Amino acid sequence: MEHGEAASLGRYFSCQLKENPSYYFATQLDCEELITNIFWANARMIIDYSHFGDVITFNTTYSTNRDSRPLGVFLGLNHHRETVVFGGALLYDETIESFVWLFESFFEAVSEKKPITIFTNQYAAMSAAIKVVMPKTYHALCSWHMWQNAKKHLGHLLKNESQFNDDFLRCIYEYDGEDEFLTAWNEMLDKYNFRENKWLIDLFKLKEKWAQAYVKRTFTAGMKTTQLSESFNADLKDCLHTDLNIVEFFTHFETVVNQERDKELEAKYNSRHKFPRLKLKSSPMLNQVATMYTPTLFDLFQTKVEEVMTLSILEHNASQTHSYVVGVFNQYGKYEVMWNPLDETLSCSCKKFKSFGVLCRHGLKVLDVLDIKLIPNRYIMKRWRRDAKDGSGKNCTTHNIKPDTQLEYVD
Template sequence: MGIHVPSNVPMESTPFKGMEFEADEIAYGFYNEYGRKAGFSIRKEYVNKCKKTGVEGVRGKDKRDQNVKNPRAETRCGCEARLVIVLNRDSKKYVVSEFIAEHNHYLHLPSTVHMMPSQRKVAATHAIEIDLAHELGLRLKQSYELLSKQDHKNYLRSKRQRDMEHRAAASLGRYFSRQLKENPSYYFATQLDCEELITNIFWADARMIIDYSHFGDVITFDTTYSTNRDARPLGVFLGFNHHRETVVFGGALLYDETIESFVWLFETFLEAMSEKKPITIFTDQDAAMSAVIKVVTPETYHALCSWHMWQNAEKHLGHLLKTEPQFNADFLACIYEYDSEDEFLTAWNEMLDKYDVRENKWLIDLFKLKEKWAQAYVKRIFTAGMKTTQLSESFNADLKDCLRTDLNIVEFFTHFETIVNQKRDKELEAEYNSRQKFPRLKLKSSPMLNQVATVYMPKLFDLFQTEVEEVMALSILERNVSQTHSYVVGVFNQNGKYEVIWNPLDETLSCSCRKFESFGILCRHGLKVLDVLDIKLIPNRYIMKRWRRDAKDGTCDMCNV
């Protein structure tokens, strides 16, 4: 994990050997404040050594079953950083006898230090607010939101009253002006009709634009109705961050869902994002949207949401779902299970014949779009593991929970901000946990797992560790070693074979399952070949930056894999 030394702490706030304090509590407070600025939590111990080993700061051996499904993450890592004080009996003061500044773990970001155990102190004023909230019957989540937003939104009620006195367009203009004043990088655009009335609106704050530069390789876009009393469709651009948490790239209120509105929206979205086009976009089966994506951003792969497909299947094939229990499994297998085009085509034709649905118009039209939804084709494109627009569905559900149909447009934007901030709070929590807790290696001696444990975010590490575990079940069924090494990999006496090619000249690896090309981590088949070749570390080119701990460091041009 390397050595990490705090570098952003002023000298006057940094302890040193020989420093004196009037009391041990003062020393604790000084060191705790130093930890807050540096990004680490502290705890007070008179003696902190394992009685058996004499080693400090290491969790004892886990006595639970080794097969436990979700083992508790490590929070102790043997860090030697410390401040030791001793009482000088002559001066009656506490003197620093030892100070070690180097840490063997990641330091927390300024935005997450409030989550550290030693910083979780509730101020007296906040305690009063919590008691008051409890007396008023507010739920815990509501009282937390009350605290977190109290400082900068305590005038919200009067502000809403002022907004509601103006017409929606004027209020909207005032809202956007305030946003621009607070952050000049805020982006918004409105489309006017022939009578100079607002029809479509798009907005993205600075954080959304930055997040898109890092994670906008795969996005999802969906619309929903009844977001306010005008019942305008709300469209939200979403994606996955490096924690595989939802990240928001922008929002839109549309007048309608016509080609004209979508052309304006997608052109405006790309303008806001400096013309960086996503590799893949997931949408529902809206024909107007599909036509616009093909024209506005033809380089982008347009994938159809499998969840929406299933919803449509219930409408068009409901009789089969009721009378043929196996149809459900056969239809979903055609979407998800077949890696090769031949296997997919065979299974699809068998399904049509088995249920006598060759003349079904919906299935005929769906088959024409097979490159947008069948695994055999979708695996050719980078999707970051996304298969549906359910990120959008989830976001819309969260938004509807705090909306009423009598809200004016500015109140709607206020609620939208609240939901976006909740998503960002989840990212901060995930970031904090990734630095506070360490993944539990199931094969502690594995050089490869040790390599990526400090590189991948926890969720990605868990997924990769599963691939490593599955290597043991695989066999090399065929091999052809020439200028390039070709292997056929599979599970002995089971269906499913994958071709893995290793080129020793440029150290490139490819597998017919295309997990790396589509998801961004190496597959078990490729790892099996690396193991056979006695290659114990992953080549750097196969550790994708968008899944790394430092994914948001520096600039990111959304590499196309």
Template sequence: MMMDYTLFGDVVCFDTTYRINNANHPCAPIIGVNHHKEIVVFGVTLLYDETAASFEWLFTTFLEVMRGKQPITIFTDQDAAMAKAIAKVFPKTYHRICSWHLFQNALKHLGHAFRKSNKFGADFKSCMYDFEYDEDFINAWDSLLEKHKVRDDKWCMNIFEERIKWPMAYGRHAFSAGIRSTQLCESFNSRMKCYVKPRFNVLEFFTRFEKLLDDVRYQELESNYEMRHFKPPLKMNVPILRGARDVYTSNIFDLFQQEYEKSLGIIVQTCIEDPPLYEYKVCVYELQREHKVIFNSEDKSISCSCMSFEFVGYLCSHALKVLDIWNIKVLPSQYMIKRWTKHAREDCLLDYGGKIVKADPRQIVSNRCKDLNRNAVKVATRTTESEDASIFFARKILELSLEVEKFFTKSNKNIDDGSSNSMDYGHECFSKCGQ
């Protein structure tokens, strides 16, 4: 888990809705996403209660275990005690409220507004997602309050005070891996129900939880296998997509390819030139919403007002359109962040003493076994379609088993030689001590 957090702990989701044992104590996973944008587990906690003191102890302990590394962004539900602890323990972390939980709370507290107008929900979601600048959000929020007559509602006043934590107008600048909610935790909790039962004691819980972790890690192993042996299809055979496919993991490449497709429908409306800076106003064909893209012709840097790169970690369709205008056919390396690439796990990690942290040997052996089994079964299944192929395969298996045994014969010989030398050295020391 420490290795996973070092590599992918930039974004964390934390949720306490899952309950365990008859006392109904919260079981809270601490999770994120790996380079395939699949669930990765950083830890789990069994809490006695949900007070600010308990959360503070939890986050402090977690921070110590993870060598003081604070996440860039953490997603939680709208809980005051949790927020207090996060502000104290993770002062450098951007705390975001889960968009799904926020909307559910809106349904709960503003039910009268939802019932009165079928447009209230759409207007509320527009405030959550649609604006790039804080002043635009504030204007839209003020319009919502006036239009639906909820200006004096206490809940609306409270969430406006917390606006830095939920509308996208305040969240685009911080890397969040494209995450907006704790739905990852909900998905993980659903899986956990298949492994962990409320009647389990603590020992049974962690035994079964380890099994769940093994299966989560095996899912990444499968994705790594697919990544190494298969390439996702290109929808267009263009250099920028070919290059991106070679670097990104398959899931991230698919998302990037979607952005490239969207770029084909982008229209450039205006361009203000102030070399080396060029400011473009762009919009999607037949839509009025504008985005501002700034390109630097000297260092080939680019930024967009939608801040998609800052938020999700790969370039948006608006930026790709401007790069194409400048005939840049290869994606600049500074816009391929390593955590989304095939090489995300290649870094050496250090422990408290500065020594390299190695993966669990048992996990390495297990992964080897699963990988080799998969390949062997595929070949064996194929050979059963032909008697000659089956005979050939059986003969090669026998030959291969004899060759493999040679590796262990060499290892045993080296161990025997080493043991003999050690015994001689020990006998020599004993003799000298006797003298």
């Protein structure tokens, strides 16, 4: 930092603590007692993390000052599928040590609550730090950045073999089954004579972090990329320039965070004053969730209900647990749905509910065949409901957090 900036930063943090004692910040010093890394999270960020910190994205691709020091922002999705900010960091470098310190500081702020899944770019140092600090968290790689890396390493093939694009992207997104994915991957390597390509060999070693066949096994809230980070960085770029002093940077950062919160308040207002348009007004199931899901989630769910009409029960095996094979007649793609009438549990091989938190069209087809008109409550995940943020303002598991009352919604 330039001379005097550390003192300015200290005064800024002191003012934040006076306004709200729940504000959290941490600084890391080097051997000469100079500030190297900074992490901060205000009360609203901490509260939002307690509700929506199950899946987060983090990257450090955006630099904010003349020395090109990286800015890192922890982001997620709220119940309206709008971007929510959980904390920010200014880092001196991108070493394992810096990332370990940052992640530990972040989790100290949120009472050590770890996410289910974290999406990042393909950084070896960050990956190593994640293994140290959150070993039980599923680490997924951003598929968009992976595709950008493919352009760098396989550019000549992408230009000359247009079909390779489709084959490669299908390996990332389309194959639900592990055997299907492995077969398609090996066929792709043979087709383009890429058995010895080092980049693809190394990428395959990380397949559990990016291939749909593996990613679907954990909760991702529908995320596949760090696009939230890219969008947030784009918003930051509109109000930042490299010669800002440290306090000006924090002021502008707060402005962008508040803009994201304004989007949530607008979505909340609309959800209270606009009833969703039901395409099947007599449907008990749509009427059931219309006032439970946020409008965005209701629209997604209603689309799945419409898609039920295209599906067929291809096989049915009735025993203690009912097994159904569901698919589109004469088309590729079959999924096994299991229904247990004793405890009213439903599962599908597509694992959509496990990864997204909303019942899939295959499961809805089986409920329709069974003449079950309402969704069992266990399959309406609270994190997608209108009342997802109802409850006391607690920092994840322990102490009470005082929110910023200036940002509270008023009817």
